[in-house]
Amino acid sequence: MKLNINQAINFGKNILIAQGVPVDIALDVSQHLVCSDQVGYTSHGLSILPTYHKVLSKGFLNPNGRPELINDQGTVLGFDGCRGFGQHIGKVVVQEAIENTRKHGQCTVTVRNAHHLGRMGFYGEMVSEAGMIFLAFTNVINREPTVAPYGGKEARMTTNPLCFSLPLSDQYPPLIVDMATSSMAINKARVLATKGMKTEYGSLIDASGNPTNDPNALFTDPPGALLPFGAHKGYALGLVAELLAGILTGGGTIQPKNPRRGxxxxxxxxxxxDPTKVDSNSKWIKDETNAYIEYLHSCPPQPGIDKVQYPGEFEAAxxxxxxxxxxxxxxxxxxINQLADKLGINTPN
Incomplete structure (x- = not known):
């Protein structure tokens, strides 16, 4: 099925509105999801709406949730997401951080208790468009763990994504690093399972701790687990994200005494x-950035690779x-269409 961008956004928005989501929140969420589809991340696009429907119907997700400012120290802002849609919460919170950075040159921002924030690169792109740098660490709570620690047989962690973004010159799209610290995002595994596709070996283990390439192993009872990317290195980064995001926000970690409502x-x-507050020589920054990107692009590719790219070019293309x-x-x-039919939403022609 092929939809133009406005059709796709309106379709997603209407599906959400039919479930009691306010129009402005529904629009933020749908724009975020469609943007994920545009840049090649189907797992975080409109495909996730049936999952959101289940969470809404169980009352775990607050359709009216908006960010509440709970800590304002100028260069430090803290928010509670009030169980609202993460795509709306994240957009508002990151925009506030951008505005504070314009005033102060930098801003540390925390948000807790937000439903799925979605594709973190979306926020990196927001910050890059403002000419700023973004470093973000996220953890996942209120569900069962899905990622085994390095050397472990059972899950004790979650996908805990990292996001870093850096604006480049007008000649190049921004550098966007958006990655789970696990071998893949759980939603990607769900999409692969839906399509009947396999993963690479080394990405997950089954319920007995044995290597497997079947993503359905994650959804058995008892379930298997994802593995950290890069073995002990991904494990270490996932642990850093767990503690920074879980402790400094006040939102907590995945440890078992905290709620796991699913x-x-x-x-x-x-x-x-704001990089100009770190080094005011903007011309030098631009020239040096261009020179390094050109140096990367000049690297001869390995056999079977078209060209060397930097993170962010895939999304831009x-x-x-x-x-x-x-x-x-x-x-x-x-x-998606089954959900629309259930809610009485007409499918775009």
């Missing part, structure tokens, strides 16, 4: 920096390719 909630610890339309595979579209 609905993923995010805490985020982030820093926004997909956004350009999908600037007018997004296309959904049949299995994914069927799930």
């Amino acid at each position: 609905a993923a909630m995010n805490n985020m610890f982030a820093i926004v920096i 997909n956004r350009s390719r999908n600037k007018d339309f997004v296309e959904f595979e049949d299995s994914i579209w069927e799930n």
